[in-house]
Amino acid sequence: MTSESNAKAYWSATLGLLTKVLIVWFLVSYGAGILFAPLLNKIMLGGYPLGFWFAQQGSIYVFIVLIFYYAKKMGQIDRKFGMQED
Template sequence: MSNPKGGEAYWKATLGLLTKILIVWFVVSYGAGIMFVEQLNAFSLGGYPLGFWFAQQGSIYVFIALIFYYAKKMGELDREHDVDEK
């Protein structure tokens, strides 16, 4: 990629994607697992309080989904900015 403007756009898009993913990660891990656990415990999932379930297992499922989402979106960004592996 010899175009400096194209490189800037690529990195801006990449940092935007990372910011969104980190916000979701923070909300799920800290918010659902620590800050809002009492409110979530009013509900249950599989016989366990939802706050406990989220802190123990739900956040792991979200993290795995974030990995797949990141890989998919980075592939799209790479193709869009013509930096993909051909």
Template sequence: MKEDLSSHAYWRATLTLLGKILVVWFLASFGAGILFAPVLDNIHLGGYPLGFWFAQQGSIYIFIVLIFYYKKKMNELDVRFDVHED
């Protein structure tokens, strides 16, 4: 029974992490690149409007950071729930 509770908690923690990462991904790609682009275009970065920059490059940088963040947090979850590889 204890293993069922532990696996349920692990799965819940994993889905919570994925949900948070997907929200950041959505805000970076769709939000900053499309929805908030007119507002962000008032700010310039490197001579280009910030909304354009997010649509073309910024979201890619955020995606890469999210990959490394996910790896770090999943390793922490694996250790916490004792499912890590030695």
């Protein structure tokens, strides 16, 4: 694999991961907190409607998980394409 094709494949993989993470971020923050809130509010979690819970706390937990997921996957992509920092 040439250096240029390696760089293109690396950025393609990086942008693919970023796209996936941003889609999850959007669905959790905007979707669960606003768009799907009326449907989710029919489910109770700890005495509160689920839509409210996602808007107030659930999205924060999901974002923290997304940070660790992104870091792990980005490390794998870096190693795969020889871009890791040692």
